[in-house]
Amino acid sequence: MERPLTGHIKTGAPPLNFKEYIKAGGYNGTIKALKEMSPSEVTTQVKSSNLLGRGGAGFPTGVKWSLIPMNLERNYPKYLVCNADEMEPGTFKDRFLLEGNPHQLIAGMIIAAFAIQAQTAYIFLRWAYKKAERELRKAISEAYREGFLGKNILGTGFNLDIHVHTSAGRYICGEETALLNALEGKRGIPRTKPPFPATSGLFGKPTVVNNVETLSWISHIVEKGADWFKGLSLTGTGGTKLYGVSGRVKRPGLWELPLGVTMGEIINEHAGGMHDGYAFRGVLPGGASTDFLVEEHLDVMMDFSTVAAAGSRLGTGTMIVLDDRTCPVAFLQNVEKFYALESCGWCTPCREGLPWVEKMLSAIEDGKGKMEYLDILKFHTSYMGPGHTFCAHAPGAAEPLQSGLRFFHDDFKRHIEEKKCPWK
Amino acid sequence: MLTEEEKKEILEEAELYPYPAAACIDALKIVQKHRGWVSDESVGDIAEILRMSEDEVDGVATFYSRIYRRPVGRNVILICDSISCMIMGYKTLYKYISEKLEISFGETTSDGRFTLLPVSCLGDCDNAPAMMINDDHYNNLTVEKIDELLDKYK
Numbered sequence: 401m402e403r404p405l406t407g408h409i410k411t412g413a414p415p416l417n418f419k420e421y422i423k424a425g426g427y428n429g430t431i432k433a434l435k436e437m438s439p440s441e442v443t444t445q446v447k448s449s450n451l452l453g454r455g456g457a458g459f460p461t462g463v464k465w466s467l468i469p470m471n472l473e474r475n476y477p478k479y480l481v482c483n484a485d486e487m488e489p490g491t492f493k494d495r496f497l498l499e500g501n502p503h504q505l506i507a508g509m510i511i512a513a514f515a516i517q518a519q520t521a522y523i524f525l526r527w528a529y530k531k532a533e534r535e536l537r538k539a540i541s542e543a544y545r546e547g548f549l550g551k552n553i554l555g556t557g558f559n560l561d562i563h564v565h566t567s568a569g570r571y572i573c574g575e576e577t578a579l580l581n582a583l584e585g586k587r588g589i590p591r592t593k594p595p596f597p598a599t600s601g602l603f604g605k606p607t608v609v610n611n612v613e614t615l616s617w618i619s620h621i622v623e624k625g626a627d628w629f630k631g632l633s634l635t636g637t638g639g640t641k642l643y644g645v646s647g648r649v650k651r652p653g654l655w656e657l658p659l660g661v662t663m664g665e666i667i668n669e670h671a672g673g674m675h676d677g678y679a680f681r682g683v684l685p686g687g688a689s690t691d692f693l694v695e696e697h698l699d700v701m702m703d704f705s706t707v708a709a710a711g712s713r714l715g716t717g718t719m720i721v722l723d724d725r726t727c728p729v730a731f732l733q734n735v736e737k738f739y740a741l742e743s744c745g746w747c748t749p750c751r752e753g754l755p756w757v758e759k760m761l762s763a764i765e766d767g768k769g770k771m772e773y774l775d776i777l778k779f780h781t782s783y784m785g786p787g788h789t790f791c792a793h794a795p796g797a798a799e800p801l802q803s804g805l806r807f808f809h810d811d812f813k814r815h816i817e818e819k820k821c822p823w824k
Numbered sequence: 825m826l827t828e829e830e831k832k833e834i835l836e837e838a839e840l841y842p843y844p845a846a847a848c849i850d851a852l853k854i855v856q857k858h859r860g861w862v863s864d865e866s867v868g869d870i871a872e873i874l875r876m877s878e879d880e881v882d883g884v885a886t887f888y889s890r891i892y893r894r895p896v897g898r899n900v901i902l903i904c905d906s907i908s909c910m911i912m913g914y915k916t917l918y919k920y921i922s923e924k925l926e927i928s929f930g931e932t933t934s935d936g937r938f939t940l941l942p943v944s945c946l947g948d949c950d951n952a953p954a955m956m957i958n959d960d961h962y963n964n965l966t967v968e969k970i971d972e973l974l975d976k977y978k
Binding site for chain 1: 950
């Protein structure tokens with residue numbers, strides 16, 4: 401089985417340096433794109449590979465690039481931004497790629513910037529990722545030294561600078577327009593769309609924002625082609641995926657597997673199943689902003705469309721497992737508290753709704769809940785849902801709650817009837 | 825007043841953006857790196873060097889959770905309180921550290937050695953529970969490891 405993204409990553413060992421990575425063929429795609437292809441040919445190839453964005457939303461990467469205006473004069477500023485602000489609870493995949501193979505990301509960023517003809521790129525990096533920052537800065541300076549960044553890259557006349565921006569916290573900065581505001585030195589509040597970043601993004605200029613895992617794919621796709629990429633997945637969507645599992649499983653961790661392996665295989669085989677003395681009750685399949693799935697869904701293929709058909713989202717592909725010794729109400733209270741704290745406060749349903757939801761869950765957990773709270777919570781999940789809020793923050797918070805209320809209704813009821821948390 | 829070193833670092837960052845105000849977050853982080861936190865006076869100094877109003881700078885400073893607008897201890901302990909760490913028992917860690925240092929979340933020990941704060945997911949979910957002390961990550965934590973760990977930070 402091919403593991404293009406993680407094949408060069410050895411846990412515990414430092415990442416490959418420039419010389420080692422180029423010897424391993426890691427920059428082949430970059431050289432090919434810059435020397436043999438036109439920007440539009442690169443975009444067309446990425447489009448035909450059907451690479452779907454790995455940050456959680458699954459938007460086709462090539463389509464995103466093709467929205468960038470290309471009929472402008474050569475020096476018109478455009479920007480490429482790498483979203484490395486990984487912060488959704490339960491998500492730890494980009495960190496692995498950043499720390500383990502920074503040159504893979506740089507190789508992809510050079511191609512992406514070439515495709516949209518951007519001369520400046522920023523990596524918007526989570527503040528907590530100190531090791532990733534050190535490795536990235538080291539790799540970037542190597543790439544400059546070797547003529548892969550800076551002026552006239554590989555003698556092609558293409559120029560590119562990559563800057564690392566370390567953030568200062570707040571989950572909302574992972575939302576692409578909030579990220580752009582944060583990168584401009586402002587409060588990280590999402591922007592109205594339209595205009596979309598492709599026409600008016602960073603500093604008001606055409607901008608592409610792509611996730612770390614997405615950009616790490618680019619040089620592989622350019623080198624080996626769209627058909628190769630499609631053949632990697634079990635579902636035809638294309639590619640492998642970094643899947644992770646945390647919670648009370650035997651071997652929590654991260655694995656690169658073909659897109660479309662089943663949830664059960666990931667949890668029971670790769671993560672080794674539940675830890676002794678713990679039973680499986682449910683899982684958030686793609687980070688804290690995705691709907692719960694339960695036992696009956698273990699045979700669901702972990703691909704964008706199949707997880708959606710089962711009533712949740714693939715999201716980031718990093719799962720959080722709920723076991724029978726963790727109270728589902730306390731679980732949800734924890735998740736909703738995160739969302740309440742991280743709301744940027746811009747729009748009312750999110751700013752007011754999330755703390756309300758969190759207080760109500762706390763009351764139920766503390767044995768002070770009433771049955772009518774369940775209807776109020778349900779009501780909130782729909783009014784914080786898509787279409788009612790400025791961005792996807794509150795709708796994301798609503799997902800685990802709406803499904804949790806359904807799957808764990810009896811547990812909620814017990815809290816209310818017994819006036820205490822049965823787990824305490 | 826900003827030191828020459830702080831000014832130099834801030835202006836270097838400002839060079840990476842089309843206009844100085846875009847380096848506001850970098851400037852706040854630079855000041856905090858040297859002083860531990862960002863005082864009202866520093867907010868004013870940053871406003872001046874980046875040609876912004878003080879309120880603008882403060883608006884940015886108060887938005888971001890990793891910018892401290894109040895003094896913190898010499899060492900800042902950040903305990904992850906997000907879901908994977910909750911499942912794996914961060915509350916036990918918190919209770920132990922809190923009792924040992926006699927402080928709760930948001931407080932600083934009377935000798936100014938430690939400030940204790942909660943933090944959202946550190947991306948260490950497969951090695952939960954996790955925490956940071958200053959810039960250092962620690963994971964797979966148990967109560968037994970805490971004493972030795974804290975001893976490293978004076």
